[in-house]
Amino acid sequence: MSPHEVDGPECSAVTGVDVDVWCATRTTREPVPAVRAQKLYKLFGRRADEAVRLLEQGADREAVRKLGVTPAVIDASFEVEDGEIFVVMGLSGSGKSTLLRMLNGLLRPTSGEVHIDGTRLTGLSAKALRSLRQQKVSMVFQHFALLPHRTVGENAAYGLEVQRVPKAEREERARKALDLVGLGAWADHLPTQLSGGMRQRVGLARALAAGTDVLLMDEAFSALDPLIRREMQDQLLELQSRLGKTIVFITHDLNEAMRLGDRIAMMRDGRIVQIGTAEEILQDPANDYVAQFVQDVDRSRVLTASAVMEQPVAVVGARSGPRQALRSMREHQVGAAFVVDRERRLLGAVRDDATADALRRGEESLASLLDDHEVVTVSPDTLVADLLTPSAECPVPLAVVDDENRLLGVVPRATLLAALGNGGSAESRGGDVRGEDTRRSASAAPPPESSADLEPSSRGAQLATERSAVTEVDDVEEVKP
């Protein structure tokens, strides 16, 4: 499955950086998130408390450094929903590992609070903290952190051993966890006899066997070869689709972040600069830093059809005739029109030349023309990478339809190419020429009345501002994705 299918519905509307506002609105809707970090600060140095006050008053990092204090995490707030993969992404020194270690109390925040499943973690006694870790949070480490003198099975059972689970039961559960990661046959080997990827799977099995809902993963795949890393990412996503853990995943690899994360928090110099889905961060970076960061990302593997699609320009109803279809195409300067029924279910597409012929022949219906051209339909979650081949082979724009075949939007070839391009801003795409899809110049302005109807209501619509238009023919209503 694609990780993007699980886009948190509540957060998809959030594109800005104003985390505090966002958190406030969220708390009213969802009372107990799996993990909640509230104004977390971690500063190293004697005068850390003083430095926190300064930072809260708006002082910058340099001012604080003059006090001899090193700020690692500054004012980090976020919530992680049950069953979500939340990726914290940042370069080394951005404070992401420090942030993660505050989530299970390995580091005590200088200021701020952490709540795990509604329990306030900050301020717990050492003993209470240990039992909270045993029951709620486990961790996977960058360099695996396995016990070299114990077998794979004993390593996987470590969390249960700490929980004082009886031996037979913990062996059983460790074996099951090892089976989950595909290492069931290796229980009696020593970790040193395993490859790096296998060792990290033991690390993962250890965390899974502990039976906690929350999993913290600290650069878990960074020490692995690229191919193995890829394999591990797939396995994690596959496991996640079955187990539905809440995962906080730290990485410095943006592609990994985009592949795994339901949402991503971008960190820089100890601050979270943006939180959003991969697509939001790509399409609407909060600042230049993020924009620069994401410019090298393989967009085709992150963006989905729904992110790049445009409003269908020329759409006609099933009962309308060739004349109306041609008029619609002419109005919008396109070479083909999509035909939909009353429920906006896609019936097919008609091209201008064939429609003109039909008109000359005096045909009253478009029905006979529909078979001429196969429209390629894709789902909104299809990755852009998977759109390239069908787009190259299909003369009309790709149609994006939902599960019930309702037309949500279209992806013309030029749009696809623009989306893959570096700039990626809506303006530059809007000005692009449509190429042979239309065989006409796009410089002409769209009909004023139709563009007025369609204020951009979503990201998809924003992309198509200039040309967005839906012909109001017969019973066809405006089509909004």
Next chain:
Amino acid sequence: MNGQLEIPQIPVGKAFAASVDWLTQNLGFAFDLIGGALGTAVGALADFLAAPVIAGLALVFGLLGLALRGPKVGAVAFAVALGAGYLAAITQVPPSLVLTLAFAVIGLALRGWKFGLFSLVAFGLIDAMGEWQAAMETLALVLVASLVAVILAIPIGIAAGRNDAISRVVRPVLDFLQTMPAFVYLIPAIFVFSVGVVPGVVATVVFSVAPGVRLTELGIRQVDHEVVEAGEAFGASPWKILRGIQLPLALPTIMAGVNQIIMLALSMVVIAGLVGGGGLGSAVYTAISTVDVAAGFEAGLAVVILAVYLDRLTAALTNRSAVVRAQAAASVN
């Protein structure tokens, strides 16, 4: 006064002597207790080595078999040793030969036949040089002193390894202990414990404890931070982390510390001969005072043989630790 600036003299030595005086007067009973215990332990061990009790020897082998190969082998080893011991007693084999064989078998069990053969020849040579009695006294002193030093060093080293403040306090003390000339320890030791084997043991412990502490601390600190963190992250208590993670992973380094303790104890033992510690130390001392090259060399060679034997034995024990075996398993694959 001729105008020269006079440096005020501080009587550091006198102050130290006064504090030793005070200790002897006020804590005399404690020193008597310690001295008595140490003297008894060394005496008993020396007696055992001079004339081994057959049941005791069998028990040693039984425990060795148990530790190496499990209860069955332990029981067999106990039975065989008991039988062989009585056979030796009946046929009146001298105890030195019985012990030489015992040392060889221990070497064989822990390291292999080459070391077993070396042990047989080496201890045979000590016996043949007529140094057996002295060598066993020295061995008793070294073993008791090393045991005390290890019991002191490992907990202090662990504490220093886990706590920076303790480490900062302990380090200069260790520096002091290691660099103060070894002879100097003998003086207060005699003062407190009077002449005999006990001041030798005490001076040996003080002299050899430092590397044990240092290497234990190093071992604990060298344990992969992430693995310790993993223990914490899964909610293990500090005690469980120490026992399940830090100690097993630090064991090879700690064993190197134990090895250093034994080696330093052996080198100190000769000096202890000066204060009536007996054994090879006294033999060397007598040889020096009579300028007897032959006697000095024989006693010295006996010390070397003991050192090599004990060194190889502790190394073999280290190689049997789980961590080292795991590393070996990795290199095979």
